[in-house]
Amino acid sequence: MNDTDRLSERARLRVEIDEAAKLIPILWPLTQFIAVNPLWDLVDLSFEDAVSEISRWLPVAGYPVGPVERGTGAVCASRDRRGLLEPPLQEVCEGLRHVQRGLNISADQVSRLNRELSNWCALYISGVMEDPEQRGLYASWREYVGQDPSMKRWLGRQGRAMLGEGPPLALDSLGDSLRALDIPTSGWEDALRFGLTALPGWSAYAKWRTRWASPDDASPKLYLADLLAIRYSVQAVLASNLGTPRASYSALQLRDVHSSSELDHRDLSEAGSNATVRSDRWSETNPGDLLRKRELRYQAELVSKLSRLPQAENAQTPIAQVVLCIDVRSEGFRRHLEEVGPFETFGFAGFFALPVRFRRWGSTEPVALCPVIVNPTAEVEERPQDDDLGRANRMIAGQQVLGSTRAAFDGTKNDVISSFLLAEAGGLFAAPMMVIRTAFPRLYGEVRRRVTGLIECPVEIPISLQESDGAMSLEERVLFAESALRSMGLTKNFAPVVILCGHGSTTENNPYASSLDRGACAGNRGGASARAAVAIFNEPSVRAELRKRSIEIPDETVFLAGEHDTALDTVKLYDERGVDPALHSTLERVRRGLEEAGRLLGQERARSFPGYQRSNHTLEARTRSLDWAQVQPEWGLARNACFIVAPRSMTKGADLHNRSFLHSYNPNDDPDGGVLEAILTGPMVVGHWINMQYYFSSVDPQVYSSGDKTLHNVVGGVGVVSGVGGDLRLGLPLQSIEDEHGLYHEPLRLLVVICAPRDRIDAVVGRNPILRRLLDGEWIFLLARDSDDGLWWNRERNGVWKTWSSGNSDGNGECNG
Amino acid sequence: MDEHWGLTQMVKVEVVVNGDDVSLISNLFSDVGATGFTAVPNVSGLGHSGFHQGRLAFNDRSGLALLTVVLAKELAGSLIAGLREHFATRSGVMMVSDTWVSRPEYFQQS
Known part of the structure; x- marks a missing residue:
């Protein structure tokens, strides 16, 4: 093969790998867990077609089955945990089975290869397989595999040596192997799909590393091409060793794929081994129709609830305006806060429209504080004032002491020899601590907080807006402030105190902690975003410029940052030192209101927890968050069902059961729909x-849930496996979606409710293909309340609007043409 | 390579792709030996699949991006082969034209 052909093949393979990887979700590292549509790269297809396509390759049903009533109006699939081992039906995953036959590789060999590949990935991720020059998994593996004893046992000395002799580049190796296997180029893409879907977890991490991570990201360089190059290198050696006829792929392509059903594809891959496919039950009712019926029932209940609300009255002047994240967990907090005092609340994306990287004092690595679909454009940092510099440096020293101690402890604990010494030496201290931590988690949490505080001497360091490299200019800050205020509908009638409230979640011993933090901040806590935004809103020069743009923030109004802890139901306020003493009494009232709202929300949430006992409901929620044995510290965003874009007057007073993303929007302030x-x-x-x-x-928990938390082992900090090894697990743990009665989450596609004129919505949808695809493909549904006529309108997939009424007795709504 | 006015002839490839595909295309450029490229995010315009809005306030992945790369003629064929594969299933456009540069060594791997 000459150089030009080699380059062309690289280019072609690069594209085909990317195309094949459309079947695979994206798996962010655990520390920045991002909830993602696992079929996101198939949204060009309709929901129905995407499910049909994915089910050819992975044991995915795509629809809930089995009506089980739970609570009011919720119909959910029931799943016995042991039910995950239900045998798969043969008519699914025909694409996977078809390619396997074409590759002439047995199910046992695929299983063995999956095991070995998973081990290599784990060794690479955890640093055992060294990569000092950061060349990637394939290059490291090429040097490592020559010494791998298990390869010698499987492939023989000569076969093992062949593995290390491939080309230095993964793409070149992959091309050589596919050719060695006699796979015609027309079948390469399917072969790549097979290779990726055989280990969907590691492939999903590799997809993140290949497509989403910054090229200079420090995380391990495990790319899609690496995974495939290694897989097919081994397969090529296997085929060569056995002297079997190579792939009969081209012949198989002409056959009816449905005829080859004798394979037990439980052995195909670990992902396929736990299939729960329920097509026997499908025959009774079309699952798509059943799902739609449930969605319409939810819609009817929501419309009924919102339509019954009294017209908004002129409320008394609020003592504070509180802007919370659109997260469904904010809905309950807002509702209770409005009950307990003269508070006005708003919902806004939790990064407050400020796409920045944040650098904590003493840290060298900034953290992105915006959704992963937004690129941070500037940097903000903590910088102590001169008189605080000494205390700030003491805090850093304390943090270093704590960090070093933790690192030394972990190193000793993880070492083969020293772990025994640690048990001998530290057991007398550790054993009683373990008992206290287990039996009295709140006491332990308090003691630890105090000890940490004594060593760390925490001090609040202000956010600096001084212009420097990468910082925002005054013009950018003004632009941000104007756009954020207009977007949240807060441009006049400012209260004396305005609180921007991010959120985070305090949990113990929880690898999925970041999944409970804020998606709008790339899985980080949200307090820093709020603090950065507040620093800008309080800046006199920014306010002066805003005045020129008709946004008059009174001089006596102060913006404060807060962070809502969704596990503890508390709100911590930041940077209060500079608040005018004249506002102290107001601030005290605000603090009491926030505390009371948190208490009420805690009581409400406690009732939803498994094992809820009426006697201790006040402390139930808070205790859970500090209990290191607790696998369900909070429900996160379970039961989310709708996204409401409307002024608060449309939803105020309604108990939406923490199921609604609430984004403030005033249609009167947005004539062009921007x-x-x-x-x-x-x-x-x-x-x-x-x-x-x-x-x-x-x-589809067998593919898209990470399974039972109690079996999880964390691998290299990037993901979890169930038990001792195997593929990385995808998605949310079972404990995030179900309890002892079955599913807690009600699987419904998102209902988007917008209060705006329909022609404005049409214009926005018309100029954004992503919205057209989501709506026309029925990934989401749109219900509008026309701000002109007050009627409810459903948008059909062809863009036609039909009025919606929710009046009939069984709660089902109906469309009128 | 042809010489004109002291300049060196090379090939310019311009593509408009989904923001989501920028990393793929930039990897493709590297694979065939391009030494750099220019990316303009959030471009707007009208195409086969309707109008595409330009900059979106809170989404840098769903808009369109324009990428421009200049490379030697002997490498261009490989890149075009990969891009044709890409556009077989995804929306976007590719424009290829001759171009002349003053410092050709900047556009070739040593």
């Missing part, structure tokens, strides 16, 4: 990802 467009193409897309993550984790 704000609506920003909401629908940004936060709504993130909401759709979250919705689909919960949906597929619920309906």
Whole structure:
């Protein structure tokens, strides 16, 4: 093969790998867990077609089955945990089976190869397989495999040596192997699909590393091409060793794929081994129709609830305006806060429209504080004032002491020899601590907090807006402030205190902690975003410029940052030192209101927990978050079902059961639809990802849920495996979506409710293909309340609007043409 | 390579692709030996699949991006082969034209 052909083949393979990887979800590292639509790269297809396509390759049903009533109006699939081992039906995954036959590789060999490949990935990710020059998994493996004893046992000394002799580049090796296997180029893409779907977890991580991570990201370089190159190198050696006829792929392509049904594809891959395919039950009712019926029932209940609300009255002047994230967990907090005092609340994307990287004082690595679909454009950092510099440096020293101690402890614990010494030396201290931690988690949490505080001497370091490399200019800050205020509908009638409230979740011993933090901040806690935004809103020069743009923030109004802890139901306020003493009494009232709202929400949430006992409901929620043995510290965004873009007056007073993303929107302030467009193409897309993550984790847990938390082992900090090894697990743990009664999450596709004129919505949808695809493909549904006529309108997939009424007795709504 | 006015002839490839595909296309450029490229995110326009909005306030992945790469003629064929494969299933456009540069060594791997 000459150089030009080699380059052409590389280019072609690169594209074909990417095309094949459309079947694979994206798996972010655990520390920045992002809920994602596992079928996101198939949204060019309709939901129905995408499910049909994916089910050819992975044991995916795509629809909930089995009506089980739970709570009011919820119909969910029931799943016995042991039911995950239901045998798969043979008529699914015909694509996978077909390619396997074409490759002439047995199910046992595929299983063995999956095991070996998983081990190599784990060794690479955890640093055992060294890669000092950061060349990637394939290059490291090429040097490592020559010494791998298991390869000698499987392939023989000569076969093992052949593995290390492939070309240095993964793409070149892959091309050589596919040719060695006699796979015609027309079949390469299917072969790549087979290779990726055989280990969907590692492939999903590799997809993140290949497509989403920054090229200079420090995480291990495990790319899609690496995985495939290794897989097919081994397969090529296997075929060569056995002297079997190579692939009969071209012949098989002409055969009826449905005729080859004798294979037991439980052995095909670990992903396929636990299939729950329920097509026997499908025959009774079309699952798509059943799902739609459930969605319409939810819609009817929602419309009925919102239509019954009294007209908004002129409320008394609020003492504070509180802007919370659109996250469904904010809905309950907002509802209770409005009950307990004169508070006005708003919902806004939790990064407050500020796409920045944040650098904590003493840290060298900034953290991105925006959704993963937004590229951070500037950097903000903590910088102590001169008189605080000493205390700030003491804090850093304390943090270093704690960090070193933790690292030394972990190193000793993980070492083969020293772990025994640690048990001998530290057992007397550790044993009683373990008992206290287990029996009295809140006491332990308090003691640890105090000890940590003593060593760390925490001090609040302000966010600096000083212009430097990468910082925002004054013009950018003004632009941000104006656009954020207009987007959240807060341009006049400012209260004395305005709180921007991010959120985070405090949990113990939880590899999935970041899944409970904020998706809008790339899986990080949200306090820093709020602090950065507040620093800009309080800046006199920014306010002066805003005045020129008709946004008059009174001098006596102060913006404060807060962070809502969704596990503890508390709100921590930041940077209060500079608040005018005249506002102290107001601030005290605000604090009491926030505390009371949190208490009420805690009581409400406690009732939804498994094992809820009426006697201790006040402390139930808080205790859970501090209990290291607790696998269900909070429900996260379970039961999410709708995304409402409307002024608060449309939803105020309604108990939406923490199922609604609430984005403030005033249609009167947005005549050209610019704000609506920003909401629908940004936060709504993130909401759709979250919705689909919960949906597929619920309906197809064997593929899209990471399974039982109690079996998880963390691998290299990037993901979890169930038990001792195997493929990385995808999606949410079972404990995030179900309890002892079955599914807690109700799998429904996202209902987007917009209060705006229909022609404005049409214009926004018309100029954004992503919205057209999501709506016309029935990935989401759109219900509008026309701000002109007050009627409810459903948008059909062809773009036609039909009025919606929710009046009939069984709660089902209906469309009128 | 042809010489004109002291300049060196090379091939310019311009593509408009989905924001989601920028990393794929830039990897493709590297695979065939391009030494750099220019990317313009959030471009707008009208095409086969309707109008595409330009900059979206809170989404940098769903818009369109324009990528321009200049490379030697002997490498262009390989890149075009890969791009044709790409556009067989995805939306976007590719424009290929002759171009002349003053410092050809900047566009070739040493």
